Amino acid sequence: MTQSDPRFHVPAPHARPGDTPDFSHIEIPPAGEARKPAVDIDGSETRDLALGLVRVLDHNHQAVGEWDPKLDADVLREGLKHMVLTRVYDDRMLKLQRQGKMSFYMKSTGEEAVAVAAAMALDNTDMIFPSYRQQGILFARGRDIVDMMCHCISNSRDNLKGRQLPVHYTWAEGNFFSISGNLTTQFPQAVGYAMACQFKGEKQIAASWIGEGSSAEGDFHGALVLASTYKAPVILNVVNNQWAISTFQGVARGQGNTFAEKGLGYGLASLRIDGNDFLAVYAATQWAAERARAGHGATIIESFTYRADAHSTSDDPSGYRPKAEEEKWPLGDPVERLKQHLIGLGEWDEERHEALEKELNELVIASYKEAESHGTLHDGPLSPTHTIFEDVYVEPDWRLRRQRQDLGV
Amino acid sequence: MAKMNMIQALNSALDNMLEKDPNVVSFGEDAGYFGGVFRVTAGLQEKYGLDRSFDAPINEAAIIAMAIGMGVKGMRPVAEIQFADYIFPGLDQIVSELSRIRYRTAGQFTTPVTIRTPCGGGIRGGQTHSMSPEAFFTQIPGVQVVMPSNPYDAKGLLISAIESDDPVIFFEPKRLYNGPFDGDPGKALETWGKHPKGEVPEEHYSLPIGKAEVVREGNDVSIITYGTLVHVALAAAEREGIDAEIIDLKTLVPYDIETIAKSVNKTGRCIVAQEAPRTSGFGAELAAQIQEECFYALETPIYRIAGWDTPYPHAHEWAYFPGLTRFTTAMREVLEA
Numbered sequence: 001m002t003q004s005d006p007r008f009h010v011p012a013p014h015a016r017p018g019d020t021p022d023f024s025h026i027e028i029p030p031a032g033e034a035r036k037p038a039v040d041i042d043g044s045e046t047r048d049l050a051l052g053l054v055r056v057l058d059h060n061h062q063a064v065g066e067w068d069p070k071l072d073a074d075v076l077r078e079g080l081k082h083m084v085l086t087r088v089y090d091d092r093m094l095k096l097q098r099q100g101k102m103s104f105y106m107k108s109t110g111e112e113a114v115a116v117a118a119a120m121a122l123d124n125t126d127m128i129f130p131s132y133r134q135q136g137i138l139f140a141r142g143r144d145i146v147d148m149m150c151h152c153i154s155n156s157r158d159n160l161k162g163r164q165l166p167v168h169y170t171w172a173e174g175n176f177f178s179i180s181g182n183l184t185t186q187f188p189q190a191v192g193y194a195m196a197c198q199f200k201g202e203k204q205i206a207a208s209w210i211g212e213g214s215s216a217e218g219d220f221h222g223a224l225v226l227a228s229t230y231k232a233p234v235i236l237n238v239v240n241n242q243w244a245i246s247t248f249q250g251v252a253r254g255q256g257n258t259f260a261e262k263g264l265g266y267g268l269a270s271l272r273i274d275g276n277d278f279l280a281v282y283a284a285t286q287w288a289a290e291r292a293r294a295g296h297g298a299t300i301i302e303s304f305t306y307r308a309d310a311h312s313t314s315d316d317p318s319g320y321r322p323k324a325e326e327e328k329w330p331l332g333d334p335v336e337r338l339k340q341h342l343i344g345l346g347e348w349d350e351e352r353h354e355a356l357e358k359e360l361n362e363l364v365i366a367s368y369k370e371a372e373s374h375g376t377l378h379d380g381p382l383s384p385t386h387t388i389f390e391d392v393y394v395e396p397d398w399r400l401r402r403q404r405q406d407l408g409v
Numbered sequence: 410m411a412k413m414n415m416i417q418a419l420n421s422a423l424d425n426m427l428e429k430d431p432n433v434v435s436f437g438e439d440a441g442y443f444g445g446v447f448r449v450t451a452g453l454q455e456k457y458g459l460d461r462s463f464d465a466p467i468n469e470a471a472i473i474a475m476a477i478g479m480g481v482k483g484m485r486p487v488a489e490i491q492f493a494d495y496i497f498p499g500l501d502q503i504v505s506e507l508s509r510i511r512y513r514t515a516g517q518f519t520t521p522v523t524i525r526t527p528c529g530g531g532i533r534g535g536q537t538h539s540m541s542p543e544a545f546f547t548q549i550p551g552v553q554v555v556m557p558s559n560p561y562d563a564k565g566l567l568i569s570a571i572e573s574d575d576p577v578i579f580f581e582p583k584r585l586y587n588g589p590f591d592g593d594p595g596k597a598l599e600t601w602g603k604h605p606k607g608e609v610p611e612e613h614y615s616l617p618i619g620k621a622e623v624v625r626e627g628n629d630v631s632i633i634t635y636g637t638l639v640h641v642a643l644a645a646a647e648r649e650g651i652d653a654e655i656i657d658l659k660t661l662v663p664y665d666i667e668t669i670a671k672s673v674n675k676t677g678r679c680i681v682a683q684e685a686p687r688t689s690g691f692g693a694e695l696a697a698q699i700q701e702e703c704f705y706a707l708e709t710p711i712y713r714i715a716g717w718d719t720p721y722p723h724a725h726e727w728a729y730f731p732g733l734t735r736f737t738t739a740m741r742e743v744l745e746a
């Protein structure tokens with residue numbers, strides 16, 4: 001059999017291993033160009049925003065245009081700190097995974113702004129239905145790092161009792177729901193939760209995140225139709241980091257122009273934003289939250305970004321995309337961009353940045369030492385073995401009691 | 410003959426079928442250009458073209474439905490579901506559609522779909538990369554259910570599945586992809602290199618769906634199992650020096666009652682073993698049928714080895730996995746009873 005032209009359309013990315021990374025096809029409108037409508041705008045009137053790209057930081061790292069959230073320098077520095085911490089933590093955890101300290105890990109490198117800025121723009125009481133790449137939310141909400149690590153190394157202090165894969169955090173006190181290994185399942189759940197907030201007359205809203213690959217699932221469309229039909233106070237985020245494991249975003253997008261555009265068919269307010277721009281993510285989330293809280297309904301936000309590292313520790317991107325493609329990403333690096341913005345404002349400098357990195361590195365190293373004192377996956381102690389029979393039901397029935405006896409624990 | 414692990418054997422089956430039958434196509438999430446997260450479809454797109462082996466969007470229901478449509482039009486689609494744990498969004502397409510096309514159209518339409526999916530634990534996959542959901546599918550009249558335990562069987566059965574005019578759910582115990590596994594996670598990883606079933610012809614061959622194999626002959630107790638646990642059962646019998654007869658079912662629907670009954674009628678004692686949770690598992694079906702067929706030969710109650718009735722835990726994976734200890738305990742209890 002010889003290879004011939006495909007008889008139906010099969011999309012392919014612009015560059016594969018061995019090719020020169022090529023993003024020339026990506027149109028980047030100038031920062032500050034997008035209009036910022038009133039929060040009660042009819043969803044169907046957001047077409048330009050779904051097809052454009054909300055950007056605040058320009059190529060000189062200055063904040064421009066209507067979407068500039070005009071944040072205090074203190075808030076910007078706090079955001080920078082959470083993003084640097086996310087990156088330092090991810091780097092450290094990857095190393096530790098390579099040393100066999102945990103079974104699995106997933107980094108969020110390059111996507112720190114998507115999580116951190118959104119978390120900061122929301123109220124801490126708003127409910128988060130995350131995917132596995134928004135660890136930045138936990139840092140922004142002040143989750144204890146040692147606790148996060150204890151979960152990842154599945155030890156005796158893991159608040160999930162070793163039941164979940166690493167990075168599948170849950171933190172009820174922080175209004176951080178759970179991370180399902182099954183893609184997109186929580187997207188429509190977030191809508192239900194948001195409806196319940198309204199039902200109970202509370203001002204709380206819900207926000208959920210999925211990857212662009214996951215938007216192909218039926219649950220994505222389920223969430224959108226629910227959000228639209230019931231005008232639910234929810235923010236539905238699609239993180240378009242260009243890659244779903246080895247599959248480029250075109251396979252999930254199809255012939256559509258953008259992922260945000262998919263919201264228009266449902267009459268939802270639909271925004272496409274520069275996900276590597278801390279200020280754009282902050283402003284868009286703030287806008288959508290205000291809209292939701294005021295009873296004007298849901299917003300879908302596509303954060304346009306790039307997955308700068310492997311999908312997970314089980315993945316090697318050199319098999320499907322050009323080496324160092326991330327360095328060519330036309331929207332740069334979110335940490336570097338916020339840093340330069342602060343420097344430009346005269347509110348930050350290289351020395352302080354270096355000192356911050358050093359401080360956070362030391363914090364992460366010290367935290368790991370402490371986490372390990374509560375055990376590791378391989379050497380224990382773990383949660384007591386009998387806990388595998390708990391929480392299946394309120395109370396174990398006769399089968400589980402008997403099975404626990406059989407196991408002798 | 411060549412030395413192959415299970416991944417290579419499955420790849421070879423697909424290669425043979427893509428070569429032989431222009432209506433065969435293979436697709437799934439990450440299964441095209443990259444060749445699948447477990448590399449089962451590696452190299453096939455390059456060799457056969459973009460429309461013979463391709464990437465699908467992340468939508469299991471749509472993947473299975475697309476396969477159904479293609480099959481109705483006379484193609485022989487092989488759909489990969491990345492992990493058996495992720496087949497459930499596609500369950501409706503299997504239960505209400507795939508399985509009933511022949512029946513509800515009185516044979517006017519059929520769709521010979523094969524759905525391949527890696528299953529089972531033992532890889533520290535946590536609750537969403539470890540399930541053995543085969544029993545769900547044995548409850549669906551109209552689909553065949555297959556689960557091989559070694560490279561040679563995997564290739565021969567996958568070819569039969571693709572050639573079958575009935576739909577097949579083809580489970581691949583991923584713990585066995587790179588080597589046999591006797592249930593002891595502490596031991597160095599074994600490869601298929603020295604295993605006789607790691608010898609696999611490069612050319613096309615098929616093995617019958619519905620046929621079990623006695624993989625160890627014995628007189629004292631019959632152990633009926635499939636997938637990863639075949640190897641655990643063998644190791645346990647060796648370790649205990651017990652004269653156990655071990656049957657590798659290979660096909661769950663339709664299962665080979667003749668081979669099973671012959672063995673149990675000979676030994677008079679029976680253990681059925683599955684990795685999936687105990688309640689309503691495939692072992693329950695086997696136990697019920699065996700007691701009907703072999704009631705008067707049975708000297709002791711049929712013993713069930715199974716996973717616990719809990720989700721598959723991550724850290725305590727080995728407390729969940731039915732390993733050597735549970736097999737040796739079972740054999741002793743059954744023989745002493």
Ligand SMILES: Cc1ncc(C[n+]2csc(CCOP(=O)(O)OP(=O)(O)O)c2C)c(N)n1
Nearest residue numbers: 133181182183211212213214243244245495
């Ligand atoms: C229902 C379901 N199908 C398949 C998978 C396997 N899987 C895990 S992550 C992934 C890719 C997801 O890509 P995307 O949504 O773009 O998110 P990203 O990882 O890029 O952040 C796949 C296919 C899964 N976890 N759940």
